[in-house]
Amino acid sequence: MNVKQHTIKFPVTVSGVGLHTGKEVNMTFRPAPENHGYKFQRVDLPGSPLIDADVDNVTDTSRGTTLSQNDASVSTVEHVLAALMGCEVDNVLIELDGPETPIMDGSSVVFVESIEKAGRKEQKADREYYTLPQNVHYAEPDRKVEMVAMPQDDYRVTVMVDYNSQVLGSQHASIMHISEFNKEIASSRTFCFLHELEMLLNHNLIRGGDLNNAIVVVDKEVSEEELGRLAKLFKREKISVAKEGILNNIRLRHQNEPARHKLLDVVGDLALVGVPLKAHIMAARPGHAANVAFARKIKALIKKDRTKKKIPNYNPAEKPLYDVNQIMGMLPHRPPFLLIDKILEMSNMHVVGLKNVTMNEGFFQGHFPGNPVMPGVLQVEAMAQTGGILVLNTVPDPHNYWTYFLKIDNTRFRDMVFPGDTLVIRCDLLAPIRRGICQMKGVAYVGERIVMESEMMAQIVRKKDV
Structure with a gap:
């Protein structure tokens, strides 16, 4: 149980x-x-x-x-x-x-x-x-x-x-x-040595200190003059050293307190x-x-x-939850700006999407020619579209809504994404979806490598309200 x-x-x-x-x-x-x-x-x-x-x-x-x-x-x-x-x-x-x-x-x-x-x-x-x-x-x-x-x-x-x-x-x-x-x-109280107490007192570092809230261990010979000064400082009539080697202001609650x-x-x-x-x-x-x-x-x-437990397990032979045609039935995006090809799994709290990165992508023509690397901003967009599917799934007519970014935080690009890579994106809700506002943490993987992660907030708005 x-x-x-x-x-x-x-x-x-x-x-x-x-x-x-x-x-x-x-x-x-x-x-x-x-x-x-x-x-x-x-x-x-x-x-x-x-x-x-x-x-x-x-x-x-x-x-x-x-x-x-x-x-x-x-x-x-x-x-x-x-x-x-x-x-x-x-x-x-x-x-x-x-x-x-x-x-x-x-x-x-x-x-x-x-x-x-x-x-x-x-x-x-x-x-x-x-x-x-x-x-x-x-x-x-x-x-x-x-x-x-x-x-x-x-x-x-x-x-x-x-x-x-x-x-x-x-x-x-x-x-x-x-x-x-x-x-x-x-019930065991904090303790300090007498020389530490004196240092703290001299530097005014324990303004709320009192002999009732600490065990003071006497680790040196102490003169009556010093004990008198401590008594005055802590507003006591008299302070002495108990046989256990501590100031006699309190008794130990345990021998090994x-x-x-x-x-x-x-x-x-x-x-x-x-x-x-x-x-x-x-x-x-x-x-x-x-x-x-x-x-x-x-x-x-x-x-x-x-992180290992959340790495999505992608089997190309399995039928996806949504294919690209079903995705286009929910998202308003179209090629070349539609950046996810499949939705692999989804619950009330998470969604997993997939992007096949190929050399035919239009952005490779102008982004680092001769050294094609998927732009980080487009990785973020692919993650946002994946999360958009999750929030759009909460309404009966997703084709009647627009999805807008409200905030992006803590974005980190940990590794590069190249043509031929399969980018798998998992988004988890950070809070329940309220009034069409979704707060989520996304992590993008190529195999078991984390290539990008971000926190983002988005909102869906009915088209007639825009």
Whole structure:
């Protein structure tokens, strides 16, 4: 039985202080539709820009993970994303009225409690897992960082930390299934060494920092004068060093709480690959920069596998869904500007078209004579005509409509197309067709080679309305 996607039942708000800015921020989790994933929205900025929780949008990992998109950014996202993963919620819109998420107590537990309060709502679409086809490795030898993801039937995470510290020593933490996260990991707070805290304070980099939202590991001899200065800075009567080698402001929730928090960060950062994984993640001395670099390697593998799965299988002996005469019954284009010969397959969400590129094409007479290459602009036009068939298929009388371009984005020409090539074009909808407007992503292939890809928007208009 397939596992379904989930969102939350109703909105829930968490308010607190941003660790680095020290500013109050309100963060609201809102239900989201199927296949929405995790998106942040800066409601304090003009236009309320969206920021996808995608590893491609990571712009900084120096003191947490920062995402940037659409001229907006949001920082310290890892604890929020880890909570969503732990609660096994797939689709949520996260509204913020500031540039970073609230730090709360330095863990994910408040976010988990809020999401559990909102409740999970099952959706119709199946959850899409990614099962690794092979081991994925990442290493930073100079920092002794090693990470590996291995194929597994569920999601397991094992973390080891060793900071050359007599206080911390070597620590391990693990979960055998993501369902263990909320109980075993979510409450584990971030930690830092005393010398790091002093540096951050001296540079005014943790304006929202408080001794209640971090474990401070004392890794050096500390004078009473220094402890007094810290007490004054954090508005405490007195601060001392506990027998565990940490400042006595808080008690450890787990003997290996630092290792558990590093596991929390791994879960949060790896959420940026965009799909839940079926893998065993093993990480030695991980940090945000390594987590993100590792996530990028996994996402590249996912993208490669998805591309292979979507490569159309063309059999010249099979009868096409539409031949050229049927295509001309739908499109107003005619030779030499009719640039597709067959429609091979079509559903409500995608279409596959074909163009046989021959030396008899009129454009070869003037485009690079002596070195015939199909013009990129005509590849885009062939893709648009293929997508036009998809949107025209939604009306009963397609011959009574014109198709017009509204926008072309992110077009890339990856390889050349020559006479004798068979150009196969697949277009997938990026959003449902509404009011005759179609948003789609197209990929053009010659064999298994991707030669061109583009995102485009088109609209069909009834002829009498023009």
